[in-house]
Amino acid sequence: MIVGMSKSFAFIAAPLLVTVYGLIRILDGLDGERGPGLAWMTGHLAFLAALLLFVPVFLDLRRLAGRGGFATWTVAVALAGTACSVVQIAVDIVIGALATDHDDMRAMFSDVIKVPGMDIVVYTVGPVLFFLGLAVVFCQLAVARAVPAWWAASVVTGALVLPAGPDLLPVAGVLLCAGLVPFARRVARGEAVHA
Template sequence: MNASRTSRANRTSRAACYAAVGAPALMALYGGIRLVPGSREPGLGWTTGHTAMFAGLLLFAPVLLALRRLLAPRGTTGGRLAANAALGTAFAGLAASLVQIGIDLCVGLAAADKGEQVRLFQRVQDVPGVLPAVYQVGPLLFYVGLLALLVAASVGAGRALRWWSPVLMLLGTVASGADLAFIPLAAACYLVALSPLVRLGAAPRTALA
């Protein structure tokens, strides 16, 4: 039983390891494609970029779970509840972000030109609740929850991450929020911030005797 649990834990750790690299890489690909002329209107650039971003967001799911597992062996009951709340917040924001990118993909595929793209976006965003839930407030919860998990994993005697992980995550988030042209820079910050997960995921776990 111990060997089976250890094997599952190793597979989960490796998945988080790959995701910690893949998620920022796909995010950087999206950001780079956005800088190509013509990529912000219906076409191959729009579809390719948003598909990459959608896949990158999906890869953040194992990253979030890995960060939560880092906090599992330590902390009080209140601390564990706070960590679970941060995880739930991050997943709620991640879901909103996926819906947003999904809408962007569908609109890009359905629209024949830029004008129709604008009209379709307006029609979707005019639906009550869509704008705050999917575009304004909802996606922010992902970054709030992710940052909270990073902070929790980088403080205290048993910290698994260093102080610069949440700092770089915050820097990248602020940069991309200020201008979407900085998404590749944000992705680089995220990659370095999450790099300790690669080291931790590469270290095999052994079964207990």
């Protein structure tokens, strides 16, 4: 029962925290600048928690997809993207904690981006692997009829909206919630997930 509850918690909390981060990010930018400050830290901590909660979600999705080679590789790619995103958010949190103002933050980010490979691996290509893995594993589940098509469509659309721009994070989070929250109810009851 506790295992089912913890799995269902991840399926609910991960997309919900993406939504929370997106909303806080919008509020933080109402004055024309984002960070440093309470909103910056709170939002980034919410997103960090969301990313960490996606780890058990991905592992359970692999199980539901049959644990085959394709599912394993897809989830491995998604987890690599998750790791890159975690590093990015951790850097953002550290800079937000150390910076005295927005100009200080800009200078620190400029120094970070100059580290060889950091821009590509942590800020550009790496995080895309998270979205790609999430979309592909849900497509696989839909094709195998392991989940209803509308769950997969919602999650895939959310995964495609996420990298389109940070201002769309609340929309992406709601789409992810629509596909993952009903999934969580079945996981908590220990039922097989089928269309």
